[in-house]
Amino acid sequence: MELNVYNTPFKKKKPFVPLNGNKVGMYVCGVTVYDMCHIGHARSLMVFDIISRYLRRKGYDLTYVRNFTDIDDKIIARANALETSYREVADRYIDEFNTDMEILGVRHADIEPKATDHIGDIIEMVRILVEKGLAYRAEDGSVYFSVAKFKGYGSLSGRRIEEMIAGARVDIGELKRDPLDFALWKASKVGEPSWDSPWSKGRPGWHIECSAMSTRFLGPTLDIHGGGRDLIFPHHENETAQSEGAYGVPFVRNWIHNGFVTVNGEKMSKSLGNFMTIRELTRDVHPEVLRLLVLSNHYRSPIDFSRDALNTSRNSLVRFYEMLDRVNRATATGDASRLEAHIGTFLAAIDEAMADDFNTARAMASLHDLTTKVNRSLDNDPRLSEGDRRQLARAVEEIVEVFGILAEDPGLFLDTVKRGDVQETGLSEQEILRLIDERNQARKAKDFKRADEIRDTLKAKGIQLKDSPGGTLWEKKP
RNA sequence: GGCGGCAUAGCCAAGUGGUAAGGCGACGGUCUGCAAAACCGUUAUUCACCGGUUCAAAUCCGGUUGCCGCCUCCA
Structure with a gap:
């Protein structure tokens, strides 16, 4: 089944064609490590976890890069509040992040670079931009990207420069030539963590790290770049300007942006205070329940998070596991296969659904269909042939591999979740x-x-x- | 204010031109002492509203209303 993927700037699906044959380079913006991750983060991480799993299953030679932003204003602020170093804050929350991912069954990316390990790459990229006249050093030693000099700024988010000028603002103390310009390198104040550079002692701006690290590991053109919708502007717009400005080749072939987790229809976020951390939730909700909730919605749609929604997912998951438990308990028979055709249909259906812009919701509908068919078959005859058992095991393996659900022993799962x-x-x-x-x-x-x-x-x-x-x-x- | 997205049954949710997936709930049935679970059946002549294009529209175009997001850190 040919894979079609939706691309943010074109607003439509088109056949997925990697730049180099079978090789796929995928970069996803990770988190800024200054606090615990919430369910909104969890969704994004799960979405790209599932996409990466599917691409591999599909036979692509995938290199998945997901970064840690481990130096930034908020980390510094947090370190000051806790009277500790930015390093300790970052390292602590990287650990917490890894624990969360383990709980959620989100696999490690192939490469998980930290911004502070790539200061050299970042400086080199800024140097190229300055050399090309696309960036300039301000009085205080900070370096800004000159938005007006980059043709095509706004093409990802669908904005025009003239429209943006009105809304732009300049923080006090910033020495930009133009309000739209953004920092590539920030000169540090006394006491702040800093690195030497040709322009000043300072630290990288937020946007440049992703450009520098993605280029380092995947080259100047990425097959897929992902992240939450909220990153489209300005973060991804700025990354594009930096990368294409520096290297003169298209930066990203497919932009994939996931929808938000909302609460009562509003975006879940730290600033609104309507968030729940992954750790809190998974204290009494099985991680696969959250995963199924994510899988039941298309990745671009919002998910309104509620106990009700969680319960629905829980019930579906119980239904799946009860079917598997029945299968495990079924007595053996030497009869011919009854399920082979159904399982074949199911495997084809989930591939078809996933090949259509990773339509996990449709794949889950197929899993419900399969569940009904297996239950019906066992209602008619509670015995199961070896062949059917093998086929079913194969289907479950596929589900576990691509979607990351049904990975538990059914008996154990039902015990813990149902009781x-x-x-x-x-x-x-x-x-x-x-x-x-x-x-x-x-x-x-x-x-x-x-x-x-x-x-x-x-x-x-x-x-x-x-x-x-x-x-x-x-x-x-x- | 500018830009973008969304609106499908009681609820959740797929579906981008060919006559509305799936789940939950509800109701009826099979099974059961009765239930529960499972299975079978019923539950949107219709996709926010108004126009238009087309043999054909939830899907395309124009407009209206409502909600959300981005424009400041954000998955």
């Missing part, structure tokens, strides 16, 4: 089991009144019973 925190019910597991036992004795004695009474009591405490051939099971209803 959750027993404490909340006000009963101990022992008490629950005792009541179930008492109810089953009543049932045996055909005392259904007493049996139903017990079931209702448990239900009132949020515990749902399920009588199955193997005995009575219980779960906590969210």
Whole structure:
């Protein structure tokens, strides 16, 4: 299936054609490490995790680069507030980030460069821009990019220079020649971390690090550059100006921007204070539930985050795992395959969905279809052939590899997720089991009144019973 | 103010020209002592509104309304 990808500046999908045959270079803007990551970050990280997994599965020779911005105003501010060094702040939150990614099952990028490890590359790039007359040194030793000198500024975000001038502003103390100019190199004040450069002791501006590091690892033209929608302007616009200004070749062949996580329709962000950190959420929500929520929406659409939305995802995930659990429990039969055709259809459907601009929502619909078909088949005949078991294992492997869900043992997953925190019910597991036992004795004695009474009591405490051939099971209803 | 995006059933959500995926919920059925789960069936003649193009429009064009984002740090 031919891969079609939506490209931000063209506003439409087109066939994905890497610059060099099968090789794909993908750069995604990572995080600024000054605080814990929230669910909005999680979505972006998951989206590109899934895209990278799919590209690899598709056979592309992918090099995925995701940076850490480890020097910046906010990191310095945080370090000052904590009376520590910028380095300690950055390193601490890089550790926290890595822990979050491990929790979320987001794989490491191939290369995860830090801005401060590439000061030399950054200075070299700024030097080229100054040499070409696209940048200038201001009085204080800072270096600014001269926006007016770069033709094509605004083409990514669809803005014209004249339109931007009105809205532009200049901070006090900035020595720009033009309000639209942006800093490539910031001269440092006393006490701030700094590096030597031909212009001043200082530190890199935000935008230049991505240009410098992406070029270092992937060359001057990227096949894919990704990030959140909010980075389109000015960050990605500025990266384009820097890179194309310096090297004279197209910077990015495919811009991919993910939609926001919103809360009550508003963007989740630090400044609005309506955020929830990854760590907080995953204390009582299984990471795959969040992943399924992300997968159930198209990557460019907003996701309105709520407990309700989370619950819906949880229920779907439980449905998938219960199907897998049934499969595991099914007795063997030597009969011919009943599921092979369904599984073939499913695998083709998810590839088709993903090849169409990474349409994970459609892929999840196919997974629901497959689940229904497997359940139906097992309703008709609870036995399963070896061939079907193998095919199904293959399908699950594909799901795990591309989407990062259904990676857990079904029995274990259902235990932890369905039973959750027993404490909340006000009963101990022992008490629950005792009541179930008492109810089953009543049932045996055909005392259904007493049996139903017990079931209702448990239900009132949020515990749902399920009588199955193997005995009575219980779960906590969210 | 400028630029951009979105508007699909009770809710969530796919769908960019060929006659509305999927999930949740609800209702009916099979199964069950009764439930739960699973399965089967029903649940949008219609895609914010008004015009237009077309044999054909949720999809394209123009306008209106509402919501959101960017223009300052932001995934």
